[in-house]
Amino acid sequence: MKPGKALIAQGGGPTAVINQSLVGAVLQARSYGHIDAVYGALHGVRGIVDEEMIDLTYETNLNLERIAQIPSSALGSTRDKPDADYCKEIAKVLQAHDIRYFFYIGGNDSSDACRIVGNFAKESGYDLTAMHIPKTIDNDLMANDHTPGFPSAAKFVAGAFAGVNLDNRSLPGVYVGVVMGRHAGFLTAASAMARTFADDGPHLIYLPERTFDIDKFLGDVKSMYEKHGRCIIAVSEGIHDETGAPIITKLQEEVERDAHGNVQLSGTGALADLLVNEIKSKLGIKRVRGDTFGYLQRSFLGVVSEVDQKEAREAGQMAAIQAIGHGNSGTIAMKRVGNYAVDFQLARVEEVAALTKVMADEYITAEANDVTPAFCDYLRPLLGAAPLDAARLLSPKVSKILKA
């Protein structure tokens, strides 16, 4: 095994468990005798280029275990997407510090960055082992049954809709909840786990895997409202028309784009407000409310799936074992075994880099306004223990005397 230093970084949107992967990889990396030091880059690849790194070699185990529990990226993150010049800068820093093992925790964009850096090192004859560790609340990585971060965000979304369902039963009306997810609807679909009783919401679920038609939507809402006297709707922020244009752009004059060319969808309540106004004006329903769950979905302190925590830790550990223990570059792919365990396999980073997995057809109903029981079966084991039993008062009606 080649001696040298290991470097770890976190990229893209933070999650509730990305620090579990960080801590898993750091603790495992430190256990190998041929590792001189374990560095952490601040704010992802940006910290490498800027030579902004910290030395995690003597970070106490106690503090690492605390860090593992908190949401967000403890090293800081970035949205930078390295091009060839950027990678040249990265390679220079890695070489200057004798870094021989590079770990990048992130989603499809970060795995692509990891791939580019690995290829660039190989082309320039620098012996580097580059390993991607999966993470994304969107659950949209190819080659993975699911990804760390998604189950905890899904638990938040399910808890939000379960509470909203009860609130809306107390004061009936129409409620629109907008959930994160640009191309993949997994997180929006998780709202289905809020249901226990037959008339529980969400009553309608709209995903970016299907074209969104406003007239069809209004017809669905009208029909559910007539049936239940109320209607709760889960909508992905990424819903789009038949041309692929996000519905949110129909409203906003100026559209903000990130370094990857993506339209900004989060951090604004515009989509919920647009849909609420459509329902009020076209269906004449008075009490219509919209919430946009926003950053709370990925960062809320105290809502986490214990299954997700363990798996994120294990993904980080396995990355260190494969890279430092066995000298393998690549990515760690999570494969489901039975009902339910996970096998953490080494895979080629090209299998996930810059690719997007969306929901399988079998998870979406033909009407394109709900998910199937197969999706709920898929998601259930990831969420860990339910926070509460669902319950309703069961007492009989009192016989009327005056209005009998």
Place this chain on the structure above:
Amino acid sequence: MKPGKALIAQGGGPTAVINQSLVGAVLQARSYGHIDAVYGALHGVRGIVDEEMIDLTYETNLNLERIAQIPSSALGSTRDKPDADYCKEIAKVLQAHDIRYFFYIGGNDSSDACRIVGNFAKESGYDLTAMHIPKTIDNDLMANDHTPGFPSAAKFVAGAFAGVNLDNRSLPGVYVGVVMGRHAGFLTAASAMARTFADDGPHLIYLPERTFDIDKFLGDVKSMYEKHGRCIIAVSEGIHDETGAPIITKLQEEVERDAHGNVQLSGTGALADLLVNEIKSKLGIKRVRGDTFGYLQRSFLGVVSEVDQKEAREAGQMAAIQAIGHGNSGTIAMKRVGNYAVDFQLARVEEVAALTKVMADEYITAEANDVTPAFCDYLRPLLGAAPLDAARLLSPKVSKILKA
């Protein structure tokens, strides 16, 4: 003690613990031999007028204990505000069913309804004991140190800002979080509990107790952003200009009002979007995001203060003891004892009915953009156990080689 039936109802916005008060009152009421039955009105006073009631006398203790755990109003709620005619209808129903004890769990509007019903019964010579049980996430009831429902909503707000603070450290920028609260800023102020380290957000807090000036606001944000390289802002939905007009009405063409004449503030992301656009356009900061916490604050399944749960239960129990055990009408007022216990005292309903408590001057800084340590001391014991230890990586910086 006069024999007869007891009736309980829930009014106004649901909370995480309003069912604790329901269950506390029902269990205690059922223990008295002179109570023939305990009824529950569906959807507050509306259910009385419509004679829509259920008989809770034989609801199992097991199911009641499950109900106590879930957020929202298990009996359903209403925004109806009874006038004289409405009360005449209520009195007729109470008389027809021989209801001699009436409990109404709610905020200032519901306590006023309770007062009107009680007075009307007295004037018409019907022997009725009317008892109000405090509840409101706004924490704006007079005569109370604090009110059931507020601590759990405050815990949600603190957890949200603690997570957002970590998320925003990972990917720095400006973040605006809009919190419920029309006239009283207690819930927005609870965001201060998200702080541990000196540079933790929220860095600015705006309350409806003070006039909101957009230029002062932009100056504050600019200064904090320059200091920290990021800025997290907690804003009450009720912020208003010097005329008292809500800032949100500056944007919306059509304004929705409820039966009490209040402008609709919740269920829309308009205020956050307005402030975000001001910051982007006037300060030229690129990454600016806004979230509106919305209904999740009062309904999220699984976030609750165990202190709040116990106190809500006790308020319900004490209401039954005072009304059924001692024949007293009124309200239960929560008084703080030492640091920390609560004394549940009988008080006159006129002390709380239709009145609004706002934050004391000593809880708001002179700059009107933050809360004082005294407020944090006030709030701390109400929140129960912290979900997590705060933590940061403590490792030293790596010495630069290339950019030294």
